[in-house]
Amino acid sequence: MATLLARLGRSAFRRRRAVLATWLLLLVLAGSAALAFRGTTDNQFTIPGTESQLALDVLHQRLPAATTAGADLVFAPPAGQTVTSPAVQAVITDVLARAAQIPGATVVPPDKTGLGAPDGSLAVAQVTLAKTIDQVTPADRATLEATADTARAGGVQVEFGGQVFQGGSTAISVLEVAGIAIAFVVLIVTFGSLAAAGMPLLTGLMGVGIGLAGLTGLSGVITLSSTAPVLALMLGLAVGIDYSLFIVSRHRAQLAQGMGLEESAARAVGTAGGAVVFAGLTVIIALSGFAVVGIPFLTVMGLGAAGTVLVTVVVALTLVPAMLGFAGERLRPKPGSRAARRETGGATVGSRWVAGVTRRPVAALLACVIGLGLMAIPALDLQLGLPSAGTAAPDSTQRKAYDLIAERVGPGVNGPLTLVVDTAGSGSSAATAGQALVQALTGTQDVAAATPPRPIPGDTLAVVSVVPASAPDSRETSDLVRRIRDLAPGIELATGSQISVTGPTALGIDVSGALSGALPVFVLVVVGLALLLLGLVFRSIVVPVKAALGFLLTVGASLGAVVAVFQWGWLAGPLGVSTTGPIISFLPVLMVGILFGLAMDYQVFLVSRMREDWVHGTPAREAVGTGFRAAARVVTAAALIMTSVFAGFVLADDTIIKPIGFALALGVLIDAFVVRMTLVPAVMALFGERAWWFPRWLDRAVPHVDIEGDALSSPDGAKDPVSA
Known part of the structure; x- marks a missing residue:
């Protein structure tokens, strides 16, 4: 392997203009693909095959209205007033009227949702959009929020929560790449040379740019978590700079010992490059190993980051030696300098x-x-x-809505469980089976409320909503989901039904359980x-x-x-x-x-x-x-x-x-x-x-894997046999 890599490094050194032009062309092509085919990303984490996902699929097929995206509109009146005060009622009516004008929106006012504080300090309305959660865009959220502009100006606090406001994307900001500046300082201290410090940074950014642009282009044809590009950027920057650093450092050490430019570039790729190949393949295999877990969104994240790492490895083996050729003698430490002494001994x-x-x-x-x-x-x-929403930023509207509901109505209202009662093929009544389920849940630990079953035409499917007494992310709610699932077999046997627990809270619990296992x-x-x-x-x-x-x-x-x-x-x-x-x-x-x-x-x-x-x-x-x-x-x-x-x-x-x-x-x-x-x-x-x-x-x-570069030396260790 060392011989092959040394030849690659020598070839890139000699044909440096063609190598640089090729990488610049690839960057342009990848950027163009990103602009032309860029799709949307989301933070919806699901696992096919879990009980909650299977139940959600049943609802999507037989009761599509139950799987459309919903939002909570939370109204908190100013001090000294209640939600029944005429002025506050006028505001609520105005906001809901504006929401009803959104194409495909269905509005349920507070007196129909049954959600609100007993003392009148909070009212909750619901808006359902004619699309599933994965179809909701940032523009949809902005349109909903805009309905409350006049209300907020009038002193009534209006916040938005629910499923629509839990799936925002993860964006890349300038702050998150601030570490690049620190990396540049570290490189300057390491090499004592601006030219040597800038090279790993530039080549690393080249690899990340191409990898990230390619991943962005793929988002138009695959479902991509918004975390995937950020993870690819994070890893690509880190390993891209590091892999270039290893090769440049080896090159400078050899130059300090008097080796020729081309010879040194070839040997640096043949020795340090071998370690780069092995290290890069290790990272790629580890990231690709996410597929072993069998969870699609995690597999996509791993493969996306692995692809970016692969590009950075190839950049390190080809573009770096080409750039070493452009830098020439500027990278050779001056005799007697601190950099030269550091490279040669002491x-x-x-x-x-x-x-x-x-x-x-x-x-x-x-x-x-x-x-x-x-x-x-x-x-x-x-x-x-x-x-x-409970872990969102404190100043976000979904977090404010979450906190208001938890404080004044109950924490479990933020994460209701959806129980699907299916009697298809058994001849039993879904409504009867649903009623038996509600009765069994009455008095069950951590159940705050259970709504009567809502059957669909044909009476083979019914939906029961259960409000936990605890917060959605609490251990008590996880225990409640397990308790309901343990309770279900007895009811299923007695009623000829199949009972499943789903909804965002149950989906999160199932995803966490699958990942833990x-x-x-x-x-x-x-x-x-x-x-x-x-x-x-x-x-x-x-x-x-x-x-x-x-x-x-x-x-x-x-x-x-x-x-x-x-x-x-x-x-x-x-x-x-x-x-x-x-x-x-x-x-x-x-x-x-x-x-x-x-x-x-x-x-x-x-x-x-x-x-x-x-x-x-x-x-x-x-x-x-x-x-x-x-x-x-x-x-x-x-x-x-x-x-x-x-x-x-x-x-x-x-x-x-x-x-x-x-x-x-x-x-x-x-x-x-x-x-x-x-x-x-x-x-x-x-x-x-x-x-x-x-x-x-x-x-x-x-x-035998030669990462020490033994094959690069003749028996007397004097000459590289691949110098031709």
């Missing part, structure tokens, strides 16, 4: 750090394991859920993949086992911190967390997949340099120090860049993006500095030569 912070770790490896190992273990403790209290399987797949891939690359038993265990420590500690901040509320103020509650249900799966790929990046770049020195004759314990010193500065810079990019997304107000950015930023810091740069050298020093033990029969069976 004591560094990294060398002093690894010396201290390897001097007391047991103490370092125990400190890492105990510290990360303590951080992981909050993860035992992990509660999963999907975002709702899939997480252990996904972790086993990812850890098994780590063992196989690292065993193949490093031809060792200790290295992959140590890497996998370290990865589990990283995930546990990161997840524990997420629970402490976003569920318990620790440091919520300084981090701008306005609402605490259940953790977004797909975050653990995302963390496992993404952090696995990134952890293997650092593992490869750090340990491959140790192995490179060891296979070239350096004693194993000494190779830990020399290899660490050669790679530590680049790995440190890469980790700081990734952390900066991810941390930029913590500035977002979005309840989905903020915890994802926090989890990944903290996970990268933990994995790079605690696991890879402390635990790894401690374990390698403890095992010594045994760290590289590999059974002979396995050595013969496993193909």
Whole structure:
């Protein structure tokens, strides 16, 4: 592989104008496709095959009106008045009249909904649109909100909630890419050169631009979660800059030792490029592994991000050496300069750090394991859920509507459960079966109210609405859904019916349950993949086992911190967390997949340099120090860049993006500095030569992957055999 990559790097160096022109053309084409075929995105998270989704499908087929998107109009009168005051009544009537003029809208006034505060401090009307929730656009929401402009001006508080206002898209803002500026500062400090610092940034942005534009174009033909482009941007920026950084850093180190420009570019791609290929493939495989979970929206998110990472890998292997050709001698550190001394030798912070770790490896190992273990403790209290109006920004209309209803009517009104009673094929009456269900629910724990069954013509389908006594995202409501489902079989047997629980609240509970059940399987797949891939690359038993265990420590500690901040509320103020509650249900799966790929990046770049020195004759314990010193500065810079990019997304107000950015930023810091740069050298020093033990029969069976670049040198190590 090293020989092939070196030839690729040399060819790109020599044909740099054609390579640059090709990538610019691809960027233009991808951008044009994005503009021409761009579709809409949403935050509707569903899983086919769950009880709630199957029931929703039945309603969509046989009672379409029950699946149309609805909105709550919440009216709160000014102090000293009630919703029955003539002035307030006039405002409510005016707003509802305006809403009724919206094409396809059906309005149900407060006296018909039965929702309102007993003391007259709140009234709730409902508006149903003639479209399903996935068809609702931002313009539809804006049109609804505009109906209340005059009412608000008159002193009556009008807020909008319900299903229509729970599916907004996730947008990319300038704040979320603020980490790029920090990344540029890190690159300048790392290289001490504006030219060298700008190159990884420019090539990384090129890869992200093409990948993101392609994904945007695909949104016109596939259902794309609005989180998918943000995730692709987040990952693409981080790995795109890092992969270019590894190759440029290797090139400058070789230039500082006197190597020629073309020779150095070829060797940099052949050596560091091999690690980039392996690391990139690891990230791509981990992201593609989301398909193992069997959840469509998560699969699309993973494949979208994987596609962007693939583009960044190809950019690093082709555009970077081309740009090295354009930069020429400007990248060569000047003799005697600080950059030259740093590239060629001398004591560094990294060398002093690894010396201290390897001097007391047991103490370092125990400190890492105990510290990360303590951080992981909050993860035992992990509660999963999907975002709702209750987790929206406090100044949003849906959050205000949610809080008003919860405070003055009851928290369960914000998340009613829809019970579908189906008697098709049994000859039984759906209305009778529905009435039996309502009677069984009377007095059931956490049931605040259950409406009489509403049968459809033919009396084979009926709908019962149940209002929980607790909030939609509470454990009590989850327990109530399970309680109803446990109660259903007895009623089904007695009435010849089939009873299902659905609605947005039940859908969220089912999605969270499915993801919780899939997480252990996904972790086993990812850890098994780590063992196989690292065993193949490093031809060792200790290295992959140590890497996998370290990865589990990283995930546990990161997840524990997420629970402490976003569920318990620790440091919520300084981090701008306005609402605490259940953790977004797909975050653990995302963390496992993404952090696995990134952890293997650092593992490869750090340990491959140790192995490179060891296979070239350096004693194993000494190779830990020399290899660490050669790679530590680049790995440190890469980790700081990734952390900066991810941390930029913590500035977002979005309840989905903020915890994802926090989890990944903290996970990268933990994995790079605690696991890879402390635990790894401690374990390698403890095992010594045994760290590289590999059974002979396995050595013969496993193909050799040359990521150290041995094939690039002749026996005397003097010349590259692929220089022609």
